[in-house]
Amino acid sequence: MQDAADAGFPGLQPLIGRWRHLRDGLLASPAFQQWASGFPLTRWIARRQAAKLFDLCAGFVYSRVLKACLQLRLLDTLREAPRSLASLVSLTGLPEESLRILLDAARAIELVEQRKDGCYGLASLGASLVGNRGILAMIAHHDLFYEDLRDPVALLRGAQEDTALKAYWAYSRNTSPSALPGTSLDEYSSLMAESQPMIAGEVLRAYDFSRHRLMLDVGGGEGVFSAAVARAHPALRGVIFDLPGVAERAARRLAEGRLAERITAVGGDFFSDPLPPGADIVTLVRVLHDHDDTAVLALLRNLRRGLPGGTALLVAEPMSGEGAAGRLSDAYLAFYLLAMGQGRPRRREHLIELLATAGFGRARTLKVGVPMLTSVLLAEAV
Numbered sequence: 127m128q129d130a131a132d133a134g135f136p137g138l139q140p141l142i143g144r145w146r147h148l149r150d151g152l153l154a155s156p157a158f159q160q161w162a163s164g165f166p167l168t169r170w171i172a173r174r175q176a177a178k179l180f181d182l183c184a185g186f187v188y189s190r191v192l193k194a195c196l197q198l199r200l201l202d203t204l205r206e207a208p209r210s211l212a213s214l215v216s217l218t219g220l221p222e223e224s225l226r227i228l229l230d231a232a233r234a235i236e237l238v239e240q241r242k243d244g245c246y247g248l249a250s251l252g253a254s255l256v257g258n259r260g261i262l263a264m265i266a267h268h269d270l271f272y273e274d275l276r277d278p279v280a281l282l283r284g285a286q287e288d289t290a291l292k293a294y295w296a297y298s299r300n301t302s303p304s305a306l307p308g309t310s311l312d313e314y315s316s317l318m319a320e321s322q323p324m325i326a327g328e329v330l331r332a333y334d335f336s337r338h339r340l341m342l343d344v345g346g347g348e349g350v351f352s353a354a355v356a357r358a359h360p361a362l363r364g365v366i367f368d369l370p371g372v373a374e375r376a377a378r379r380l381a382e383g384r385l386a387e388r389i390t391a392v393g394g395d396f397f398s399d400p401l402p403p404g405a406d407i408v409t410l411v412r413v414l415h416d417h418d419d420t421a422v423l424a425l426l427r428n429l430r431r432g433l434p435g436g437t438a439l440l441v442a443e444p445m446s447g448e449g450a451a452g453r454l455s456d457a458y459l460a461f462y463l464l465a466m467g468q469g470r471p472r473r474r475e476h477l478i479e480l481l482a483t484a485g486f487g488r489a490r491t492l493k494v495g496v497p498m499l500t501s502v503l504l505a506e507a508v
């Protein structure tokens with residue numbers, strides 16, 4: 127929240143500083159905490175604060191409970207039909223007591239619920255989860271990230287040379303990414319393809335592509351985003367530009383989806399190769415946050431070189447900020463990218479500056495339904 131000093135009353139700064147110091151001292155004091163949790167007017171605040179603190183401490187256990195449920199296919203099984211404890215014992219092969227512990231934990235974090243007849247079924251969070259293949263793929267992928275986060279301070283100091291995520295994202299810190307063998311790109315390409323539909327849905331709701339003829343999707347992966355836009359706008363044609371191994375995967379997927387006539391895939395390095403011409407809109411979806419500022423400028427300048435003035439540029443990715451969006455970008459993605467070895471989530475203003483430096487102006491933010499998934503900026507070549 128913006129305070130009076132930030133809002134342009136610098137004279138209030140010392141007063142606000144003293145108030146914050148007093149507040150921090152009070153909140154940290156065990157005697158005050160005791161008093162606040164007993165006093166009727168502050169009791170609910172104290173309870174909420176305690177619950178939030180506990181969630182922060184225990185979050186990693188919740189994630190492991192989730193992982194165990196998925197590994198044992200518990201949620202998929204319950205999606206088919208509610209099951210008794212005995213039938214789940216035989217399906218999972220866990221000892222009854224251990225399974226009970228897992229089911230109680232899953233119930234406590236709202237993945238499953240116990241019905242009146244004693245059978246277990248999905249609870250609301252569990253039901254939303256089993257229908258979301260993108261999140262399921264991310265949870266499975268988190269095993270690697272979990273390894274890299276074992277010692278977060280070592281990660282912050284840059285002391286972890288060989289992280290699992292650097293190896294996974296083969297283009298990270300690679301000086302000739304175009305030469306990467308297709309096999310080193312397969313895993314991350316599938317993960318991106320699995321998680322793309324939820325992003326495409328948000329972008330399609332935020333921007334009307336119907337005014338365009340040809341869309342160039344730079345770093346477009348296997349083409350899931352381009353395919354979603356093309357399906358929503360039957361007159362639009364598309365070109366995907368990505369590393370050669372990924373472009374091959376895109377071409378195969380487009381052919382399978384009967385879109386090869388409308389969308390082509392071109393392989394190359396977006397930092398140095400000329401980009402396919404003719405587009406009247408260019409998209410960068412979950413691309414810029416993967417790279418440091420110098421690399422982002424190199425990419426944007428390379429892109430700008432081939433574009434006539436007035437060409438639209440749409441950037442979609444999680445951006446740093448307040449609320450739930452900030453939690454995803456600042457408390458999750460920033461550490462993910464740290465482990466990956468390059469890039470960072472950026473504030474909108476910073477991205478707009480980078481765009482302007484590379485020759486893209488008139489930037490504006492588009493409204494999205496779920497900013498936690500992605501924010502969207504629209505600019506144009508000037």
Ligand SMILES: C[S@@+](CC[C@H](N)C(=O)[O-])C[C@H]1O[C@@H](n2cnc3c(N)ncnc32)[C@H](O)[C@@H]1O
Pocket residue numbers: 297303304318319322325344345346347348351367368369372394395396397410411412413416
């Ligand atoms: C995080 S993925 C995003 C993929 C897709 N836009 C999406 O949202 O699903 C970043 C993409 O950039 C591509 N990429 C990375 N470095 C590249 C380079 N130097 N030239 C071309 N593509 C590159 C990767 O292969 C990958 O497909």
